[in-house]
Structure formats: structure tokens, C-alpha cells
Amino acid sequence: HEYELFLMHDNESISDMFTRFTMIINSLKNLGKSYSNQELVRKILRCLPKNWTPKALKKKFPQEEESRKREEPTCYECKKSGHFKNECPNLKKKAQFKKKDEYSKRKKAMVATWDDSDPSSSEEGSDEEVANIDFMEIEDEDENEVNFTFDELQNAYENLFNEYENVCLRNKSLKKNAISMSKEIENLKSEISK
Known part of the structure; x- marks a missing residue:
């Protein structure tokens, strides 16, 4: 019954209030009733007077405020903090290598095949040959690419x-x-x- 009606008195200090609260909790434990730490903290926060509300909220959520202050950007490329992906030094170096690789990927080749111009003319003893020249572009495939x-x-x-x-x-x-x-x-x- 004392637990449900527990409140901090106007002239009471925090340490006095906490001592009184601890005595009530200990007597309840002796009777077989126990509460989780989370329930006890919530009860203490609810029993504080109205002028303690901002302080209580600050105590309740200190980690969130500190993490917001200290949080730095994290790069998704190298997984290091302190910069974004577009400023990543690793990405800039990779871009330099890619420019060099793009030129080497595209190679041009000329394939020439020699053919008799007409099968009947070869039978007649003609030595005329025609060169069939094919121009083609050879591009390395991704499986041959080394990154x-x-x-x-x-x-x-x-x-x-x-x-x-x-x-x-x-x-x-x-x-x-x-x-x-x-x-x-x-x-x-x-x-x-x-």
C-alpha cells in the first residue's frame, strides 16, 4: 500500500526520498513481492514533483542526447567515420584506376582473311586473291577483369x-x-x- 501511494515530499531531499523508497522496497521483498529495476525507476520518476520533470527526462534519456552530439558521418564505402562516401579517399583512388582500366579494356583488332575471289577462277589458274578485312572491337569481359x-x-x-x-x-x-x-x-x- 505504501508503494502505490509513494510520493516525494516538498521539503524532502532526493537522498532522503530514495532511502525511504529503498526501505519500502526491502520490506516488500521480505514479503515476497519483487519489482524489476525498470519498474522501480519508473516509479521514482513518477513520484518526483512537477519542477523535476525536465531533469527527470534528461536523466531518463542521456544516451540519446550524447549520441546525437558525438555522432559522426560514416562512409558506406570504407566503413570509416569522419566522411561521406562522395568524399572517400578510397573511392577517389579507385576512380583513377578505373579511368586507366577503361582505356585498356577496349582494344581494336583487324582480322584479315585471304580468299580466292571466285572458285572458278582458281581452277583456271588465276592467282588473284582478294583480302577480306573485318574490323572489330574486342572488349574484355567482366570475368577477365581484375578488381x-x-x-x-x-x-x-x-x-x-x-x-x-x-x-x-x-x-x-x-x-x-x-x-x-x-x-x-x-x-x-x-x-x-x-
Whole structure:
């Protein structure tokens, strides 16, 4: 009965009201009646005086206000925050590669076939031949097209650069080895000539 009629008194502080509310809830638990946390919070919010309403609403929905303030745009291309798809650096780099690919996709070819102009003329011993030239455009199909993401190209570049550095180090080592061997050969030649 006290739970249903519970209200905050005008001269009562929040901590006093909460202590009184907790005592009522504990006595109800001893009697076997329990409430969920959500029900208890709603009861406390309903028992606050009218001048507490704006504060109560702010306490009730703090996450929504904070998320609205902090929310940044998310790019649907790279799934990173801070920019929209039309400003995506990955998309701009892909567009540069597509321009280069479009030119290489379209290749033109000339096919020439040599034919006798007339079957009867070949029987007569004529050596005249006519060239039938067909012009056609060859376009690569999508299944032959290779598309790489920016990250894949970046990884390939880094791997190639690391391999290049290793080859340079090996080359430098081999040059030093060759110089030392040529000096040793010169020393051996000078010893033999003595």
C-alpha cells in the first residue's frame, strides 16, 4: 500500500526520498513481492514533483542526447567515420584506376582473311586473291577483369617494396664480396709473380 501511494515530499531531499523508497522496497521483498529495476525507476520518476520533470527526462534519456552530439558521418564505402562516401579517399583512388582500366579494356583488332575471289577462277589458274578485312572491337569481359581494393594494392606495394629492399641489400652484399674476391685475386697474382 505504501508503494502505490509513494510520493516525494516538498521539503524532502532526493537522498532522503530514495532511502525511504529503498526501505519500502526491502520490506516488500521480505514479503515476497519483487519489482524489476525498470519498474522501480519508473516509479521514482513518477513520484518526483512537477519542477523535476525536465531533469527527470534528461536523466531518463542521456544516451540519446550524447549520441546525437558525438555522432559522426560514416562512409558506406570504407566503413570509416569522419566522411561521406562522395568524399572517400578510397573511392577517389579507385576512380583513377578505373579511368586507366577503361582505356585498356577496349582494344581494336583487324582480322584479315585471304580468299580466292571466285572458285572458278582458281581452277583456271588465276592467282588473284582478294583480302577480306573485318574490323572489330574486342572488349574484355567482366570475368577477365581484375578488381583490387585500395588495401589490397597497398599491401601488394608494401610487399614489393620490402622485396626490393631485400634484393638491394643482397646486391650490395654481393658487390662487397666481389670486390674483396677481386682484391684477393690481385694479391694471389702478385704472390705468384714474385
